[in-house]
Amino acid sequence: MDEMAHGVALPETPREFGFFIDGEWRKGRDMFERNSPSHDVTVTRTARCTPDDLDQAVAAARRAFDDRRWAGLPGAERAGVLLRTAEGLRWHREEIARWEVLENGKPISQARGEIDHCIACFETAAGAARLLHGDSFNNLGDGLFGMTLREPVGVVGLITPWNFPFLILCERVPFILASGCTLVVKPAEVTSATTLILADILAEAGLPAGVYNVVTGSGRSIGQALTEHAGIDMLSFTGSTAVGRSCVHASADSNLKKLGLELGGKNPIIVFADADLEDAADGAAFGISFNTGQCCVSSSRLIVERSVAAEFERILAEKMKKIRVGDPFDPETQVGAITTASQNETILGYIAKGKAEGATLLVGGEPLESDCGRYIQPTLFSGVTPSMSIAREEIFGPVLSSFHFDTQDEAIVLANDTVYGLAASVWSKNIDKALTVTRRVQAGRFWVNTIMAGGPETPTGGFRQSGWGRETGLLGVEEYTQVKSVHIEIGRRSHWISS
Missing domain, CATH: 3.40.309.10 (Aldehyde Dehydrogenase; Chain A, domain 2)
Known part of the structure; x- marks a missing residue:
């Protein structure tokens, strides 16, 4: 370490990150260097992943979903992992805040406050994992019983922006995990560090390999490929309305994947x-x-x-x-x-x-x-x-x-x-x-008579060209599920073909 900024040491050499697939760190071949917007020193080097890297990440997330290593667990066990992650964030609070400041330029006091909010998101999602449920219909007559099941939508692609690299990540990830889905995350190229740090914290908390995967690179290459990927069942994107519109086109041209979009505002x-x-x-x-x-x-x-x-x-x-x-x-x-x-x-x-x-x-x-x-x-x-x-x-x-x-x-x-x-x-x-x-x-x-108030208990999202869907709260878990209707006949069937 050399220079100091208000008692905080700036990196003497940039911290180098790999990318995270199937519970393992992998090295990048081509690297992107990020300079601090506040101090004009190089602070991180992150991988520019390839389409093949993305394919491997999606395949890992698919295996983890299909073999039910995560979706098949009781909600209480998923909640335990999320609560242990919240505790991990408390231990790593200063480290995460420091890298948010170095890559993003936001004030350290704000970064610390955001991480406290992120801890609350994991704790809220843990409760939601235990409360997620379907419904029953006992009004179909004595011969028929109906119910609805909420099932995880599958493999979720998550693209996060540079303005709130960790906060928006944590307003999505714990709720997606609470639903039983698996993830492939693509952070903004200029602010990837904390998304990668979260991979180790989740693993330490007991999240199974393949459930949380991170690929890094530009939006025009890896981000676009993720929106178009047929192996992704749902895409969550936060960013501009213009790019959100391109996500809609990409979904229509690939597999009609479900979309969650939080886009622009003029509030x-x-x-x-x-x-x-x-x-x-x-x-x-x-x-x-x-x-x-x-x-x-x-x-x-x-x-x-x-x-x-x-x-x-x-x-x-x-x-x-x-x-x-x-x-x-x-x-x-x-x-x-x-x-x-x-x-x-x-x-x-x-x-x-x-x-x-x-x-x-x-x-x-x-x-x-x-x-x-x-x-x-x-x-x-x-x-x-x-x-x-x-x-x-x-x-x-x-x-x-x-x-x-x-x-x-x-x-x-x-x-x-x-x-x-x-x-x-x-x-x-x-x-x-x-x-x-x-x-x-x-x-x-x-x-x-207030502004920007509230916590992760209540849903967030926009009207009109500000987006589709809702994040956080119980609705933020339900957003990553699909509903299945089930009918069960009681007793003998009334035969359509007479004997």
């Missing part, structure tokens, strides 16, 4: 004049700045009642100026680095478009000067109109656009004026108003 935060404006401003600042705005559920559209808009934007701008941006290993940092160079360019490009299209810049809007790394100050635009690029397109960065409204109905129309429907929040002390907006705004997750 509204609606603030009424009767809200606690200080609370709402803090929520808005957090909602656009968390994870550097690289978050599907970021509240990127502020819709504020005109009578308080100027005052609210003043309070919000002052708060956003105080957000601490910098080295993610500093425990005081609130906003870390932009994860990739291309995303940094995209965000700055949208800021330039906002200025060019006539929006008023109130705070931020420039990259921060730094000896190393990529940083952008959280940015607030006012006077935004629905036709502007920053109003309609997902920026995936710390850029908030402010709109004004006069009536409740106008606020709802503005909130729904998007192709997306992932998340939304409303701020008001009037319960009638808050409930009306909650019911009428189209979003899979909704918060009232």
Whole structure:
């Protein structure tokens, strides 16, 4: 180890990872080097897997599913593995957080909080594994008994993004395992380390070989091949709506595999004049700045009642100026680095478009000067109109656009004026108003007088072009099952052919 970042040693040489198939580590032939987005040093080397590697991973997952080494276990035994994994995550919490920071650039305090959430996901899924059940139909007459069985869908392909490498992985993996399925996981190429670390933790917890397999590489090669693979029964993808659409085409052109998609968002935060404006401003600042705005559920559209808009934007701008941006290993940092160079360019490009299209810049809007790394100050635009690029397109960065409204109905129309429907929040002390907006705004997750709250007990997912299906909670286990109807005749059959 050589350089130190706020007391944390940066790697002197990059950590090299293989890939994980059938309970064994394998070496890659071609390797990808990842530089820390905060410190400009090479931190990891991961394998660029081949189509043959992918075929072997799918074959291993298929064997593990077909011989029922996992699906055939009682739910209580699967739950035991998941609980031991949760305990393993506690032991490895600092290690995982460190590699999340090194590859992703998020603040260390946020990374630690995310791992705590991941522990909760494994514990919640353990309970769900024991509670998963079918149903019975005792109303078919004395001669017939009916029931439905929930059976695991089979081999699941899981493609995870770079913005929450470990959190999104853990909002999927334990629930998929609880259902009895086996997995082939393809993490984002730039943030593969923690997905690979989880392989050892699962193995130590007693997960049978072949149930969790990891192949690494680019989305265009291995990711695309996974979406097209006929040996995959269901694909779970988290990422952009454009790539999600390509997953739909790939499924249709291969084996019509089931899909779970969590895609883009352009999420509204609606603030009424009767809200606690200080609370709402803090929520808005957090909602656009968390994870550097690289978050599907970021509240990127502020819709504020005109009578308080100027005052609210003043309070919000002052708060956003105080957000601490910098080295993610500093425990005081609130906003870390932009994860990739291309995303940094995209965000700055949208800021330039906002200025060019006539929006008023109130705070931020420039990259921060730094000896190393990529940083952008959280940015607030006012006077935004629905036709502007920053109003309609997902920026995936710390850029908030402010709109004004006069009536409740106008606020709802503005909130729904998007192709997306992932998340939304409303701020008001009037319960009638808050409930009306909650019911009428189209979003899979909704918060009232809070933002990004909740745990793995409740389901997540989107409406419209924000995706298909639900993750986490009991619904997140059921998503990876299929339902079989069974009828049992009681007594002798009434013969169709008379003797």
